[in-house]
Every structure is written in structure tokens, then in C-alpha cells.
Amino acid sequence: xxxxxxxxxxxxxxxxxxxxxxxxxxxxxxxxxxxxxxxxxxxxxxxxxxxxxxxxxxxxxxxxxxxxxxxxxxxxxxxxxxxxxxxxxxxxxxxxxxxxxxxxxxxxx
Amino acid sequence: xxxxxxxxxxxxxxxxxxxxxxxxxxxxxxxxxxxxxxxxxxxxxxxxxxxxxxxxxxxxxxxxxxxxxxxxxxxxxxxxxxxxxxxxxxxxxxxxxxxxxxxxxxxxx
DNA sequence: GGGTTCTTCAACTACTTGGTTACATAGTTG
DNA sequence: CAACTATGTAACCAAGTAGTTGAAGAACCC
Numbered sequence: 001x002x003x004x005x006x007x008x009x010x011x012x013x014x015x016x017x018x019x020x021x022x023x024x025x026x027x028x029x030x031x032x033x034x035x036x037x038x039x040x041x042x043x044x045x046x047x048x049x050x051x052x053x054x055x056x057x058x059x060x061x062x063x064x065x066x067x068x069x070x071x072x073x074x075x076x077x078x079x080x081x082x083x084x085x086x087x088x089x090x091x092x093x094x095x096x097x098x099x100x101x102x103x104x105x106x107x108x109x
Numbered sequence: 110x111x112x113x114x115x116x117x118x119x120x121x122x123x124x125x126x127x128x129x130x131x132x133x134x135x136x137x138x139x140x141x142x143x144x145x146x147x148x149x150x151x152x153x154x155x156x157x158x159x160x161x162x163x164x165x166x167x168x169x170x171x172x173x174x175x176x177x178x179x180x181x182x183x184x185x186x187x188x189x190x191x192x193x194x195x196x197x198x199x200x201x202x203x204x205x206x207x208x209x210x211x212x213x214x215x216x217x218x
Numbered sequence: 219g220g221g222t223t224c225t226t227c228a229a230c231t232a233c234t235t236g237g238t239t240a241c242a243t244a245g246t247t248g
Numbered sequence: 249c250a251a252c253t254a255t256g257t258a259a260c261c262a263a264g265t266a267g268t269t270g271a272a273g274a275a276c277c278c
Contacts, residue, residue, distance in 0.1 A: 007138055011203075012138050015202060019131040019202065020132035023129035023131075024236080025124075026121075028116065028121045028125055041255060051239090053255090053256080057237085065209070076245095085205050086205075091111050091112055097127055159267080160269085161224080162268075163266080183224095
């Protein structure tokens with residue numbers, strides 16, 4: 001388990017791709033909005049204040065990467081979180097970020 | 110601790126920035142190469158087979174984000190991992206990726 | 219000092235991508 | 249069927265960025 005070391009170039013690509021999926025504020029907010037349960041595209045677009053087409057595109061990316069799931073019911077598509085582990089990831093990064101900013105602040109002093 | 114929910118837009122930006130730092134194969138391989146200890150720029154460039162300028166630029170980004178540290182000694186700059194938690198992150202993502210690919214494969218069958 | 223080596227900065231190119239607009243598709247309701 | 253609604257898709261534009269090349273900066277040796 002874990003990563004091979006040294007990391008072969010073939011592994012670095014897909015890994016980076018995965019991180020890239022999370023490197024966009026709108027996508028992160030989408031995931032967060034889905035945290036409480038399934039939502040429709042228009043619904044999410046309303047909450048985020050951006051166009052429906054834009055949201056649809058981001059959701060398609062997330063779905064392609066397996067982070068969200070899609071369920072069609074009549075007119076609407078209901079999207080939901082497919083991989084809860086992303087939230088642990090975000091928490092981890094948040095902590096690391098906080099540490100960094102704190103040491104940054106300490107350095108200024 | 111943890112992330113605020115709902116996630117405010119001001120949080121999504123820095124969080125995404127952090128993920129973006131990891132969304133590049135060359136930068137991931139650099140971090141991996143540093144896993145065993147400090148290395149110099151030219152050294153790393155040799156291992157990766159790319160130009161020194163390129164490596165230097167990537168390292169500067171990682172340093173700006175607090176993921177690597179820099180120590181100057183005479184002619185060379187020695188870079189090292191400043192935040193070991195990135196490796197846990199990579200492991201997590203790797204696992205999630207593996208799950209996704211497996212379910213993908215199962216779906217094809 | 220002059221010369222050398224390692225590192226970094228600056229300008230440039232090619233590519234990627236987030237966002238919008240407009241249109242197409244599919245389902246629903248009258 | 250026709251009107252309407254929700255979603256997805258294609259074309260396009262602007263901004264950001266990875267990589268190269270060339271020159272400048274910094275520390276060592278003679």
C-alpha cells in the first residue's frame with residue numbers, strides 16, 4: 001500500500017490530475033454543498049451564484065474523477081458525493097495551511 | 110478544527126491554491142525526491158531530466174507554499190521537505206484513486 | 219581581480235482552462 | 249402536439265501557467 005518510492009513518472013501524472021480536480025474554488029464549494037445530501041444542478045447554481053452551464057461542467061469533471069455520483073430523475077439530475085474521503089483531505093490541507101500561516105506570522109514578528 | 114460548513118468563498122480560494130500546488134507531476138516528483146533528505150537544484154534537475162531553471166521555479170513555488178524549505182550553503186541551495194503531511198495526502202489520494210479505478214473496471218465487466 | 223560554477227530572474231511561446239453564450243437534448247405538462 | 253423546464257454540450261474568449269532560452273546574480277577558486 002502507499003506510494004511507490006521513488007515515484008515513477010507514470011504515477012505522478014494521475015496523482016496530479018486528481019489534485020487538479022480539487023484545485024478550483026468553485027469545485028470545492030460544490031463538494032461542500034453536496035455534503036448534506038443530493039442536489040440538482042440548478043439548485044447548486046443558484047447557491048453559488050454562477051451559471052447553470054458552468055456548474056454542469058464542473059460537476060461533469062468531478063463525476064469523471066469519481067468524486068461525485070449522478071442520478072437522473074425525470075427532468076433533473078441529482079448529484080451527490082461519491083467519495084467521502086475528499087473531506088478528510090480538505091481537513092488535512094486546512095490544518096497544514098494553518099500551520100504554515102502561523103509560522104509565517106511568527107516569522108514576521 | 111476541521112473545515113467550516115458551509116464553506117465560505119474566502120476559504121475555498123486558499124484551499125484550492127494549496128491543491129493546485131500539488132496538481133503538477135513535476136512538483137510531485139520533486140517532493141518525492143526530497144523524501145530521503147536535502148538535495149540541490151542541479152542534482153534534482155539531473156534526476157528529473159529537465160532544466161535547472163524549470164526545477165528552480167517549481168521549488169520556489171513549493172517554498173512559497175511552505176511545503177519545502179531552502180538552506181543556502183556556499184554555491185548551492187539545499188531544498189528539503191518542510192511539511193511531511195503532504196505524503197499522507199498523496200497516500201490518501203492514491204487509495205481513493207485506486208478505489209475509483211477498480212470500480213471503473215468492475216463497471217466495464 | 220578574473221574566471222568558473224551554481225542558481226535565479228525575465229521574456230517569450232504554447233498550451234490549458236474557467237467562464238460565458240447559444241444551442242441541442244430530454245422530460246414534463248397543458 | 250406545443251410550450252415549457254432542467255440539463256448537457258459546443259464554440260469561443262480571456263487569463264493563467266509549464267517549459268524553454270538567455271542573461272544576470274552570487275559565492276567559490278586561482
